[in-house]
Amino acid sequence: MRVSVDLDECLGYANCVVDAPQVFDIVEDGMQVHLLQENPPEELRTSVEAAALDCPAKAITVVD
Numbered sequence: 001m002r003v004s005v006d007l008d009e010c011l012g013y014a015n016c017v018v019d020a021p022q023v024f025d026i027v028e029d030g031m032q033v034h035l036l037q038e039n040p041p042e043e044l045r046t047s048v049e050a051a052a053l054d055c056p057a058k059a060i061t062v063v064d
């Protein structure tokens, strides 16, 4: 699985960080997400897909 974030759309709501902290983080001084891993392991699929669904800006894309 490959994850990407459209930083033009991300507004730093951090829902993704709550759902999948192994994959997403918010840098302290920033208002945008920082992708910790672009190719997370399969066992994180459920949380990554939840993050994509929960993102209010629809900024997260998950590709198989």
Ligand code: SF4
Pocket (backbone or CB within 6 Å): 005, 009, 010, 011, 012, 013, 014, 015, 016, 017, 024, 032, 033, 054, 055, 056, 057, 058, 059, 060
């Ligand atoms: S939930 Fe969406 S808008 Fe919020 S930090 Fe994550 S990617 Fe950005």
